[in-house]
Amino acid sequence: MTATKEWTKIMKKADLPVQIGKEVHLKGKSIALFHLSNGEVRAIENRCPHQNGPLAEGIVSGEYVFCPLHDWKISLVTGLVQKPDEGCVEVYKTLIKDDEIYVMV
Secondary structure (H helix, E strand, C coil), X not given: CCCCCCEEEEEEHHHCCECCCEEEEECCXXXXXXXCCCCCXXXXXXXXXXXXXXXXXXXXXXXXXXCCCCCCXXXXXXXXXXXXXXXXXXXXXXXEECCXXXXXX
């Protein structure tokens, strides 16, 4: 039986610093949450496919995060690793409502 995905309220958008990742735990998953400079909020799996680096601790540039271990560049939109490296991470839908961040897990 597949678990039903649902929106979970995480925190106020104003409490998530711009360009700084934050690790949150939902339904047994570690998720990296990012408030981008364009105002969007993105959520991805908090594990680099290379050597499990904590992506919430990575450097954000535009719509990408660089893994803090080996500098792999990962899209915060698609979850894909930039070539020539290979791999991907799970991407979670986000919603902002009344300045609250919700993530679909």
